[in-house]
Amino acid sequence: MFGDRLVVLAGGTRLSSRVQELHQLGARHALVLSTDDHAPLHDSEVARWVPLGIGGGFVATEQNRLTRMLTSPDRRVRELLDEFDPAGRALVISTPYAQVPEFAGRPVLNARRPEWVDLENKTTIDALWDELSAPRAPAEVLGLDLDGLWEATLRLDRGAGVVWSGDGPAINGGANFVRRVRDREEAADAFRVLAAKCEFVRVMPFLEGIPVSVHGIVFPDGTAVLRPVEMVVPRRRGSARFLYAGCASYYDPPARIREEMRNLARRVGERLRETVGYRGTFTLDGIATADGFLPTEINTRYGGAMVCFEDALPQLPLALAQVALVAGHDLGVSSREFEELLVAAADAYRHGSVGANVRAVHPTEVVERPVVFTEWACRFAHPEEVPQGTLRLRPSPLGARLELDLVADQLPFGRPAAPLTVAAFALADREWGTALGPLEPAVPIPDDTPIAPVVELDAVTA
Known part of the structure; x- marks a missing residue:
């Protein structure tokens, strides 16, 4: 090619x-x-x-x-x-x-074809879940009517608030048009943001659990389905906003949820192939909850989390394979062979791409420090310690970019990266003045256990 x-x-x-x-x-x-x-x-x-x-x-x-x-x-x-x-x-x-x-x-x-792009709309995607008889959370879609949205909020609130997701002509990603609404004041604030950018708003109960995504790759002969990836989305304490901080493949959902995600992704891929002639990668996003995996949206494109698979198998030009599929070329390999290759590699090699934009500081050069974690905190590593990650602040058009690189072989498999991200970003706030503010990680579902300490602090250090 x-x-x-x-x-x-x-x-x-x-x-x-x-x-x-x-x-x-x-x-x-x-x-x-x-x-x-x-x-x-x-x-x-x-x-x-x-x-x-x-x-x-x-x-x-x-x-x-x-x-x-x-x-x-x-x-x-x-x-x-x-x-x-x-x-x-x-x-x-x-x-x-x-x-x-x-x-x-x-x-x-x-x-991308227009009919592929249309499928990303968060306010119309529930029709696909219903076509596939997929379990989903109840939701209502309304126009830009504050009183109507508030009434829907009262109907759907299960005690933890709701989530408003706006969609319309603007590019929507990174939780830009997503707000948690728990009272009338948060509703008014969310409405001011969404009304300026969106045409419709979906109201859904707030779902407690780990945000996760699974990728499917549609081939002419079927859909290759990959392993789940955690979406690192801490909550801003005292705020209706979320912080989208990237993705990581360290987390392993319970086996039943992994299979629910992969089975639904395969059905979605086949449906996209049949109805709109889809080819290439898509992402299926949702929440791993105590009630199982509940989908929220799909992105009909090569998602940022594919970096986890690119780095797991660097000898495979995965992004160019995506280009070839979208362009209608035959890769000379079956979807099942492609799936087995990528899933095995990504299960064995864990990776993350974690970071956030920062406006409070404007560095002129890159600064980075090795870090270690406990269950409850992150600190800079001592010279004699083996680091478990690197915290980096680099210049950016918005001011700065804060990044966290985790060392896979120094961290236990299976645990979410969001708590580590929250701890590391709190350290950056204290030491570098990044002013991201207090963050909270998503609460693990009952099948999981809290993150165990990965390094012991002596009494003097503590």
């Missing part, structure tokens, strides 16, 4: 990895039009790297700018394309959100 071809990478994540993978697959040369302002060190014989200067910090802002560039490239971009690919035959790969089918006459291989 890529052998001896020119390839344009327009935006996206982990571009350095994509460039190397394309080179290993025989691509002649790559032009990287990056939303990042800083080009990394790279081999000019392999790729030309051009920062576009349109990075916006928020995914939605950056993606909207990138879409405008793909749809109506300016003179500078057209000259770059003509110089790189005068024959106009290059292949184009854009971000997982891409909906533009061509870029200056060149095909965008991973462009």
Whole structure:
């Protein structure tokens, strides 16, 4: 597919990895039009790297700018394309959100069809669960009517409040348009945010449990279903907002919930293939509750949590396999073989991509420190200690990016990463002034046990 071809990478994540993978697959040369302002060190014989200067910090802002560039490239971009690919035959790969089918006459291989994008709407997805006879929490969808939303809140509240999820024309992700509502004041605050960006709001009881996601990959012959991944979503204490802090594969749901998730994902994948001709990766999100797995949404794209699988099997160019599937190419492997390969690798190798945007500080250089954990706290590691993670603060267009890298072989398998994230971010607030505020992790369901201490503090240190 890529052998001896020119390839344009327009935006996206982990571009350095994509460039190397394309080179290993025989691509002649790559032009990287990056939303990042800083080009990394790279081999000019392999790729030309051009920062576009349109990075916006928020995914939605950056993606909207990138879409405008793909749809109506300016003179500078057209000259770059003509110089790189005068024959106009290059292949184009854009971000997982891409909906533009061509870029200056060149095909965008991973462009999503409109009917695929429509399935991400949180206010219409319940129809799919009902078609599949899947257990789900009760929910109501309403327009932008505060009194009507409050009445629905009173009807659906089981004692822990409800969750309002807005959807509409704006890109929705990272818990941007999700609010927990427990009283009339929180309802009014949530309404002010959602009314400015959304067309409809879904009201659902707040579900206690671990936020989880499972990926399916739709092939022509079936759906490969992967292992569950924890969505690291701490709650802001005293606030209606959630903090989306990434994903991690350390957590193992109880076996019954793992199978519920994977079975439903397979049925979803087959339904998408039958009804809208879907190909490639999708995510099925929900909550692992005491009543089992309850779904909340799907994302019909290559999700950020796929990093857990990319790193578990780095010799497989997984993101490019996604591009090939979306473009209608045959990978030469069955969905079952692909599934067995990835699930075995990801069960054996655990990984996380945990971080949060920070506005309170504006560092000019990267600072990082090794850390260790107890059940209840995180601290910087002493020089003689084996670290269990690294806490990092780096410059970002929004101010800073706080990141936590966990060391898999220093942590027990099976436990959620959210409590560790909460402890590490509290340390960053104290030591670096990141001002994320008090956070709380999701409460494990009864099958789980609290996180056991992974390092003992002596009495003096404690």
